[in-house]
Amino acid sequence: QLQLVESGGGLVQPGGSLRLSCAASGFTLDYYAIGWFRQAPGKEREGVSCISSGGSTNYADSVKGRFTISRDNAKKMVYLQMNSLKPEDTAVYYCAADGRCGSTWRTRRFGSWGQGTQVTVSS
Numbered sequence: 556q557l558q559l560v561e562s563g564g565g566l567v568q569p570g571g572s573l574r575l576s577c578a579a580s581g582f583t584l585d586y587y588a589i590g591w592f593r594q595a596p597g598k599e600r601e602g603v604s605c606i607s608s609g610g611s612t613n614y615a616d617s618v619k620g621r622f623t624i625s626r627d628n629a630k631k632m633v634y635l636q637m638n639s640l641k642p643e644d645t646a647v648y649y650c651a652a653d654g655r656c657g658s659t660w661r662t663r664r665f666g667s668w669g670q671g672t673q674v675t676v677s678s
Contacts (some may be wrong), residue, residue, distance in 0.1 A: 557582045557667045559650050564672030567640055573674060575635040577650035584626070588656045589633040590665055591624060593646035593674075602661030603648070604635060613656050618644075640676045647671040 563575040577589060590605040604624040605613040612624050623636040633650060651665035 557652065559652060559667060559669035561648060561650050561669045561672040564648060564674045566675045566677065568678050569640060569642060569676055571640050571676070572636070572638045573640065575637065575648055575650075575672060575674070577633040577635075577669060579631045579633070579652070582652070584631045584633075585628045586654075587652045588654065588660075589624075589626065590651045590653065590656065590660055591633075591635045591648060592651060592665075593644075593648045595646040598646075600649075605656035605660040606633065607656045611656070613660055615661060637674070640674075642676045645674060645676050647673050 558580045560578045561575060563573060567573050586608055588605060588607045591603040592600050593603050594600040603615050603618055604622055606624045606626050621639045626633045649671045650669045652667045653665040
C-alpha cells in the first residue's frame with residue numbers, strides 16, 4: 556500500500572532554515588511525481604513545489620529562490636530544503652504522489668497524501 560510520511564517540521568526563527576523529508580513506501584518512487592503542499596489555518600491548501608519522475612522541478616512564486624526540492628529514488632525519499640523562512644511560511648506541510656506534475660500541479664488533487672508536518676516560523 557502506497558504510504559508517504561513527512562518529517563522535519565518544527566519551530567524556527569524568521570530567516571532560519573528547515574529541511575522537510577518525505578519517506579515513500581509501498582510503491583516504486585521512480586515512476587511518480589511528488590508535490591509539496593501547505594495549508595495555514597483559515598486558508599486554502601496551496602502548492603509549494605513539485606518534482607517530476609524525471610527530476611524537473613516547479614515552484615510557487617512565493618518560494619522561488621528560497622526553497623529547493625530534491626529526490627533520492629534509491630532511498631525512496633523526497634526533500635524540501637527551506638531557507639530564509641518567513642512567518643507567512645507557517646503552515647502544515649504535506650507531500651503527495653501523483654503520475655506527473657504537469658501545468659496544474661498547484662491546484663490539482665494528487666492521488667496519495669501524507670499526514671503532514673507542522674512548520675512554524677516565529678520569533
